[in-house]
Amino acid sequence: MAVTRLKRKDRRNKAVANNKVAAIKILKARPIIKLVDVEAIKASFAK
Known part of the structure; x- marks a missing residue:
């Protein structure tokens, strides 16, 4: 045969496999948000 x-x-x-890997790399390249002021965010919702 x-x-x-x-x-x-x-x-x-x-x-398809390469596109998935590329998408993961793009997501990992974004900087992590640090030092978030939770109280300021809560105050903005109270308005």
Whole structure:
């Protein structure tokens, strides 16, 4: 029996995997919010 390679499906699977990795890298590159003033936020909702 001959084995056929599904090249188009292989390319699509690799593209989906690469897009997921790229999305995770973009999310990790964002700076973490530090020093949040909780009292100021609560005061803004009280207005």
